Amino acid sequence: MLWLHRFGSLPYFYRVSRPIALALAVPGVLLAVYGVYGGLVNAPVDYQQGDAFRILYIHVPSAWLSLFGYTSMAIAGAVALVWRLKLAEIFVVAAAPVGASFTFLALVTGSIWGKPMWGTWWVWDARLTSELILLFLYLGVIALHNAIESPRSAARACALLSVVGVINVPIIHFSVEWWNTLHQGPTVTRFGRPAMEMAMLWPLLCAALGFTLMFGWLTLWNMRAQLLWRERRSRWVKKVFSDA
């Protein structure tokens, strides 16, 4: 367990995070490119949706990361609140814009996909709606961080907000589904889910893993920037810049 305690030291984290981030970035980008290329070019055409389904290779990984990102923020937030770990606070703040971007990407690609499939850019479908509310939850964390001046209390406030938010995410999702069934749903909200062909599934898994590694890379990189800004008056940061 001793190696874990070293991460409490911010200069140590700054030093080791660079190779870790690069170790995530290289396979992440390669896998994402391989997966997206495999999906866009190599995968067979869907017999119902034609070529339009191919946007799924970006849409599904983004949607997965929007949930993964918020959950990881909430776990880090709980750690930050209980153990007052500075790195966990910084993680919450650093992951928020990355997660929000993936959520936005999931919404945009979903909307583009919806146009040929449903004939409209937007449907008040249960999943789409809860994804939109998830985006607002992300934006709330980002806005709160921007509003509070003291970086320490801003990060702790964001940690608490993300914990409160994550308790609400399943409730929101459930309530939105309940709401949607009250209305008569649009005729094609969800396609039948045939088990996916391996040739289609394999690139999707690669893309999802690649996007996840990229999420880790971007978040770590953002954490480093946050760390430098927060500790800008400390000696080790000055040393980092004088050495560079």
Place this chain on the structure above:
Amino acid sequence: MLSVFWAVLRRDLLLAFRQRGVLVHHLLFFVLVVALFPLGTGASPAILVTVSPALIWMSVLLAALLSLQRLFKPDYEDGTLEQYLLSPEPLALIALAKVLAYWLASGLIFVLASPLLVLLLGVPASAVPVIMASLLLGTPTLGLVGAIGTALTLSLPRAGLLLSLLIFPLYVPVLIFGAGAMRAAIEGLPAAGALYLLAALLMLGISTAPFAIAAALKISME
């Protein structure tokens, strides 16, 4: 421990009733939003009845947003809040008492005023009990959840718009079940399911939100 709960509740209620004007403002806000709405949509009864669940609940949400900003502010400004934090009594209990006092002075007014307003919108009288029940179960949850957001933005001078971004997404379940119960009652369908879910949300709020409010107050006072 309970004595501090009653003491805070009594104090806040006393303060609220010493400023009766503010109580009337809550009511006037509610009445004004509802009364201005038909001027925008046209007075066709069919439209008004259809939109009335959304209208009632959105005006309650907006009123909560506006009034919640003052929930902790006076105590924060005159130093009472610091004394609450320093006192050995559990802060969560004090927070719960404050939210209860806030709800008695604002949410309850909406519940009592709602029959008049929904009849104004042409909602059938048979739906009124369900509407009142949904507001009775839903508005305290709005106070509990909103208080977390207020406590987090306590130190900011103008938090209004930020507060809406923080708490409106969290209000989605209450809005859906509250307006859902109301819509079902208007259409003559059973509304018990939505009311039970509102009650469940309220129980969850009472049992967890005070701790989140207390934690948020501590963060804001650091």
